[in-house]
Amino acid sequence: MTARRRTAILISGRGSNMAALLAAAADPAYPAEIVLVLSNRADAGGLARAAEAGIPTAVVESRPFGRDRAAFEAAVEQELARHGVELIALAGFMRVLTEGFTQRWAGRMVNIHPSLLPAFPGLDTHARALAAGVRLHGCTVHLVTPGVDEGPILAQAAVPVLEGDSESSLAARVLAEEHRLYPAALAWVAEGRVRLEEGRAVIAAQPGASAPALRNPA
Incomplete structure (x- = not known):
């Protein structure tokens, strides 16, 4: 069996689509393994849902970074690297990502x-x-x-x-x-x-x- 691709889901809220992805990935035959749910908001409801499903979670608050989008994204990428993430699925992630970030993940990030x-x-x-x-x-x-x-x-x-x-x-x-x-x-x-x-x-x-x-x- 081909190795499953290590995938992070990025959310900002309740994580409705996140839940659908988690349900699909619960099948060992599904080709993506959800290894991280990350939010830019500590109060995102989806974090609790992910934790209940046994998925590692992380919070990188965007507000403390102000307009420094690159610094925020660098902190996000640290978390992605720490979990060995290969693919990103955006699911209600309410941040506009910079050109540099999107180019680094070109072909490996979906919304x-x-x-x-x-x-x-x-x-x-x-x-x-x-x-x-x-x-x-x-x-x-x-x-x-x-x-x-x-x-x-x-x-x-x-x-x-x-x-x-x-x-x-x-x-x-x-x-x-x-x-x-x-x-x-x-x-x-x-x-x-x-x-x-x-x-x-x-x-x-x-x-x-x-x-x-x-x-x-x-």
């Missing part, structure tokens, strides 16, 4: 975003989708690059926007798809099935792979 990128990058995606009157909304897993929510797309899932939807009802429908999509996409990266062609992510077919079967958007 999930609650919209069908390139539509609605940034915050308040559900409210913006409702205001725009779109009929489809959803979520995207992508590789992280220096541009916010601009990295090559790995996978997407769409949900209908229903008559009478509120932000909360639409968000709940999208979140269910996030929990399905993120473990699959992380597995593709951990298995080495992702390659870039002209800036786009291509997922190689691999019979018997442990990733759940999802359609490759590329």
